[in-house]
Amino acid sequence: MIELAILGILKESNLHGYELKKHLRKVLGPLSNVSFGSLYPALARLEREGAVTIVESGQDAAPPMPMTGSLTGEAAAFRSRRRPTRGPRNRKVYGITPAGEARLVELMADPADDERTFGMKLAFFRWCDRPTRLRLLERRRASLLDRLEETRRAVSARDQDDPYVRALMEHDTESTMNDIAWIGRLIARETGDEGLDKETTGGHR
Amino acid sequence: MIELAILGILKESNLHGYELKKHLRKVLGPLSNVSFGSLYPALARLEREGAVTIVESGQDAAPPMPMTGSLTGEAAAFRSRRRPTRGPRNRKVYGITPAGEARLVELMADPADDERTFGMKLAFFRWCDRPTRLRLLERRRASLLDRLEETRRAVSARDQDDPYVRALMEHDTESTMNDIAWIGRLIARETGDEGLDKETTGGHR
DNA sequence: GTCCGATATATCAAGCCGATATGTTGGGCC
């Protein structure tokens, strides 16, 4: 779900659409190629719903600053002379609202956990408390176990003698087991570090 | 692409929509959950284009026959008194046409190879000649290598200190490497068994 | 005899993707 991605990224810093896509690509990598054709409508939707607001818009909100610099900059806090809508270098910088933060929490808690959605949620785990994280991890593991069992059933079904289909299913089984083991490690890390990672609550926000 | 899936399944046996979905689920497992909302329109589309035809329709085209039997039957060549549209047990059995077979070959050769599309193509590899198979495998490997490199670049980029994002990327890297190795084995099997080909059924490995 | 779940097809509102349009800006180049 693209709204989750947008809110998750915007929670960290105010950005305009183009930058948002780049950040998304950086954070989620190949797991989520959000296209402009869905990004801009989604931003408009979220704005209509009050989950995000246009923080600034106008011609030179910020000097180009070729993204090597710290993009965290909530620096430029004041802006003079904003163009109404259409102007040269007309870009809209969006920021998340309290309603948007609530929506983000809600979306994170949602049970959906296909490959892409789960990846997104994981990328934004730092904004969940530990119980929520564990709930999501457990649910993901359950989904993967279901998948594993379904594939296994299909493999053992007779008439599956095509070597390619068999290879596909065996690989799927293997990959799914890897994923399950990985989730297991994440769960262990989450439950087992009572004293190892005092940072999670206090330090690093 | 759903058309690929439909044609690939119909090439083996004539089926109606509902059965088709079940076969698809069996062959591709969790890799492709085709919904009715896309299946029926796709069938209509393919019929308009002449890639498939209604082989038979009517009340009891075939007795339940729990799909273990050979469904290849182009038997029932004549049908009397077909209900116009809405009838009891009105089902439409589709068959692939020569044009449809050509379209299938074309779709198989298409360069697109995301996870799902590649899975489908692999499931239908038996209908390709070896050069085509190798071409598809090599292309898939190239795609995965690209993905690997992109993820690696993202990981090594500074400011990626979030442990969850890091875990996500590391796991993605690992999975992708597994996939690459797997494709490598498929390629080896494809090129290396000039004389061993007979055994694919018997002594696999 | 009647209800239930599986069989079977179809449609609809939302929303996503890829392509495309339109315009701006900075930098390389001679």
Next chain:
DNA sequence: GGCCCAACATATCGGCTTGATATATCGGAC
């Protein structure tokens, strides 16, 4: 200076997928 190209930035459109919903038949349980 003057030119063009690549990157920046937003937006829209058609085609398609998804998930929900509607309709109707059939076999079997009780």
